[in-house]
Amino acid sequence: xxxxxxxxxxxxxxxxxxxxxxxxxxxxxxxxxxxxxxxxxxxxxxxxxxxxxxxxxxxxxxxxxxxxxxxxxxxxxxxxxxxxxxxxxxxxxxxxxxxxxxxxxxxxxxxxxxxxxxxxxxxxxxxxxxxxxxxxxxxxxxxxxxxxxxxxxxxxxxxxxxxxxxxxxxxxxxxxxxxxxxxxxxxxxxxxxxxxxxxxxxxxxxxxxxxxxxxxxxxxxxxxxxxxxxxxxxxxxxxxxxxxxxxxxxxxxxxxxxxxxxxxxxxxxxxxxxxxxxxxxxxxxxxxxxxxxxxxxxxxxxxxxxxxxxxxxxxxxxxxxxxxxxxxxxxxxxxxxxxxxxxxxxxxxxxxxxxxxxxxxxxxxxxxxxxxxxxxxxxx
Amino acid sequence: xxxxxxxxxxxxxxxxxxxxxxxxxxxxxxxxxxxxxxxxxxxxxxxxxxxxxxxxxxxxxxxxxxxxxxxxxxxxxxxxxxxxxxxxxxxxxxxxxxxxxxxxxxxxxxxxxxxxxxxxxxxxxxxxxxxxxxxxxxxxxxxxxxxxxxxxxxxxxxxxxxxxxxxxxxxxxxxxxxxxxxxxxxxxxxxxxxxxxxxxxxxxxxxxxxxxxxxxxxxxxxxxxxxxxxxxxxxxxxxxxxxxxxxxxxxxxxxxxxxxxxxxxxxxxxxxxxxxxxxxxxxxxxxxxxxxxxxxxxxxxxxxxxxxxxxxxxxxxxxxxxxxxxxxxxxxxxxxxxxxxxxxxxxxxxxxxxxxxxxxxxxxxxxxxxxxxxxxxxxx
Numbered sequence: 001x002x003x004x005x006x007x008x009x010x011x012x013x014x015x016x017x018x019x020x021x022x023x024x025x026x027x028x029x030x031x032x033x034x035x036x037x038x039x040x041x042x043x044x045x046x047x048x049x050x051x052x053x054x055x056x057x058x059x060x061x062x063x064x065x066x067x068x069x070x071x072x073x074x075x076x077x078x079x080x081x082x083x084x085x086x087x088x089x090x091x092x093x094x095x096x097x098x099x100x101x102x103x104x105x106x107x108x109x110x111x112x113x114x115x116x117x118x119x120x121x122x123x124x125x126x127x128x129x130x131x132x133x134x135x136x137x138x139x140x141x142x143x144x145x146x147x148x149x150x151x152x153x154x155x156x157x158x159x160x161x162x163x164x165x166x167x168x169x170x171x172x173x174x175x176x177x178x179x180x181x182x183x184x185x186x187x188x189x190x191x192x193x194x195x196x197x198x199x200x201x202x203x204x205x206x207x208x209x210x211x212x213x214x215x216x217x218x219x220x221x222x223x224x225x226x227x228x229x230x231x232x233x234x235x236x237x238x239x240x241x242x243x244x245x246x247x248x249x250x251x252x253x254x255x256x257x258x259x260x261x262x263x264x265x266x267x268x269x270x271x272x273x274x275x276x277x278x279x280x281x282x283x284x285x286x287x288x289x290x291x292x293x294x295x296x297x298x299x300x301x302x303x304x305x306x307x308x309x310x311x312x313x314x315x316x317x318x319x320x321x322x323x324x325x326x327x328x329x330x331x332x333x334x335x336x337x338x339x340x341x342x343x344x345x346x347x348x349x350x351x352x353x354x355x356x357x358x359x360x361x362x363x364x365x366x367x368x369x370x371x372x373x374x375x376x377x378x379x380x
Numbered sequence: 381x382x383x384x385x386x387x388x389x390x391x392x393x394x395x396x397x398x399x400x401x402x403x404x405x406x407x408x409x410x411x412x413x414x415x416x417x418x419x420x421x422x423x424x425x426x427x428x429x430x431x432x433x434x435x436x437x438x439x440x441x442x443x444x445x446x447x448x449x450x451x452x453x454x455x456x457x458x459x460x461x462x463x464x465x466x467x468x469x470x471x472x473x474x475x476x477x478x479x480x481x482x483x484x485x486x487x488x489x490x491x492x493x494x495x496x497x498x499x500x501x502x503x504x505x506x507x508x509x510x511x512x513x514x515x516x517x518x519x520x521x522x523x524x525x526x527x528x529x530x531x532x533x534x535x536x537x538x539x540x541x542x543x544x545x546x547x548x549x550x551x552x553x554x555x556x557x558x559x560x561x562x563x564x565x566x567x568x569x570x571x572x573x574x575x576x577x578x579x580x581x582x583x584x585x586x587x588x589x590x591x592x593x594x595x596x597x598x599x600x601x602x603x604x605x606x607x608x609x610x611x612x613x614x615x616x617x618x619x620x621x622x623x624x625x626x627x628x629x630x631x632x633x634x635x636x637x638x639x640x641x642x643x644x645x646x647x648x649x650x651x652x653x654x655x656x657x658x659x660x661x662x663x664x665x666x667x668x669x670x671x672x673x674x675x676x677x678x679x680x681x682x683x684x685x686x687x688x689x690x691x692x693x694x695x696x697x698x699x700x701x702x703x704x705x706x707x708x709x710x711x712x713x714x715x716x717x718x719x720x721x722x723x724x725x726x727x728x729x730x731x732x733x734x735x736x737x738x739x740x741x742x743x744x745x746x747x748x749x750x751x752x753x754x755x756x757x758x759x760x
Contacts, residue, residue, distance in 0.1 A: 159539035165657040170667060237667050252657040253646050255665055259635040266633050277545040277632040285635050287550060287617050293673040
């Protein structure tokens with residue numbers, strides 16, 4: 001039996017993970033959950049999976065949840081301390097880190113330090129603190145199992161994770177809803193339009209990131225740390241059908257690719273059952289009908305966020321954390337209709353220029369930078 | 381240093397193999413070659429690679445080759461005995477079995493019995509005698525490394541060759557030159573047209589087999605033995621671009637595929653360098669330009685050879701050997717303009733009907749059946 005903790009259980013990855021676990025049956029046991037403010041959904045999850053401990057975002061939410069659960073056996077904790085308790089003392093062997101954004105960093109590092117196996121959906125942990133996170137995992141001899149469909153694809157194409165014979169990794173990107181929209185029309189894009197992803201159903205933040213291609217930029221940085229390859233050996237390509245989830249080109253010219261229906265339950269389950277595979281309820285890829293897979297280069301002119309990510313990764317140090325914080329702020333402002341879609345990269349550009357790369361050695365230093373950038377942006 | 385023997389060195393696979401070895405450099409040494417009647421090309425190969433021993437098809441060819449080589453150190457032998465000597469006593473660790481047709485069976489089995497690692501291009505060995513060949517390899521703990529691009533693709537998608545989590549293998553087929561030609565026009569197809577393969581440059585026999593889809597049928601049987609999967613778990617799909625070389629669908633819905641330019645040197649080199657990979661001179665797959673990969677089902681009505689292969693495989697015993705012999709005869713007759721393209725499956729159908737499946741236990745029994753079918757067809 002494998003005991004699991006899920007950080008971010010009421011989000012898109014979290015709910016999909018619980019769906020997968022429900023179908024996998026008795027070999028998996030959910031011992032701990034952490035969520036933010038969606039107490040209603042969390043209540044349902046607690047009733048279904050009976051974890052030993054759950055954490056919510058605030059004291060008010062904790063009071064609400066305790067009242068709803070009545071005399072159940074599940075311990076309810078809250079806030080940052082509660083979240084860390086779930087990550088470290090939740091009685092799990094494997095932690096699914098699926099909190100969106102920079103908030104996922106601390107519990108991810110804490111879980112790794114506590115020797116937990118890690119199924120990582122929170123890409124910000126690696127974007128902001130890739131060097132620290134991978135160093136902790138290496139020291140504890142823990143494998144970081146990717147949950148992102150692209151990184152899971154790469155991982156499946158690399159037996160044993162060996163990259164010594166890899167020429168490059170090629171992440172596929174759907175291109176988002178504005179793949180064919182002219183750049184002049186970018187300023188009039190509404191949040192509603194940007195939230196309509198053609199292939200994947202995901203959370204709001206990552207959906208906007210997909211529309212700007214920042215998501216692919218963040219994934220390039222994530223892949224760089226996850227697989228230990230220089231950023232220059234990580235490429236991306238537009239593949240609007242989202243059937244090929246990513247590719248690996250080897251030094252001998254051979255290319256391996258992982259394909260499947262665009263359904264997060266496949267990579268989530270692979271991270272849970274790795275190194276084995278289990279049957280799923282996910283629809284099979286109908287190969288006979290796969291007419292017209294296409295690939296095209298990323299249009300770096302129209303999607304400047306993509307290059308900003310490379311720039312931050314090459315600069316290293318604090319720069320990827322600056323990139324990430326500025327992007328989170330910019331996306332929030334766009335969703336609140338305070339800035340236009342085309343201004344997202346402008347905000348990030350300014351933040352990167354105002355915060356040149358400096359060395360970072362601890363998670364605390366990275367979180368300081370994150371705060372610093374947010375405060376700096378608030379004044380603008 | 382790896383010492384190699386190449387059976388069928390002047391054919392398409394053989395010459396490509398020597399090209400690969402020349403580029404790989406000093407870690408590979410050719411110790412033995414076997415060819416048929418192309419003495420001129422063999423002379424060039426002997427001068428370039430200086431093997432210890434070479435075999436040719438006939439005494440006359442041996443006399444010719446000895447005269448051409450003059451006082452060289454290479455021993456020249458001939459005929460079936462010569463071929464077996466090269467396979468068994470050629471001083472090689474790895475034998476590349478690349479003789480076309482049923483003639484490759486005996487030396488392949490002999491090399492395996494002598495404990496040689498096997499890079500197998502001669503699919504007939506597995507089609508005719510899959511049970512025997514794989515049993516010999518298992519007993520001697522030898523891995524049979526596939527050279528066919530499709531089987532190499534599958535092999536690369538199966539880390540460690542483990543098929544326990546495979547739902548099905550999907551071999552891709554270009555569909556050959558008559559993929560879109562109406563069936564009524566099949567009777568007027570000339571050998572010249574059939575020899576014009578859209579994507580691959582190969583020997584005559586396999587090019588005609590590609591045009592009838594018998595090649596894919598034979599490959600289904602080959603895959604069945606090579607990977608130890610029931611024939612019902614081996615599928616084929618038409619993929620006219622020949623970029624995806626084959627796919628593996630796992631039980632969890634995940635599909636792995638191997639892609640690359642259609643160039644035999646990639647799978648050949650992988651068989652030679654396995655489990656490692658080495659840089660090649662093969663052009664890289666230009667992903668950006670990969671617009672429009674398509675897949676469509678095999679048209680079993682227009683290409684009855686494909687189903688005949690499944691039928692023979694399901695019948696088992698002697699039937700695949702009957703299928704193979706009848707196909708070789710039919711292809712030869714078509715190339716000699718004695719029968720029409722559409723009559724190839726008719727010949728095979730008759731041979732299968734006249735030779736119901738019976739048990740076979742030895743290579744000699746299989747070769748008896750092969751002779752029997754050829755003699756029976758000669759009278760017709």
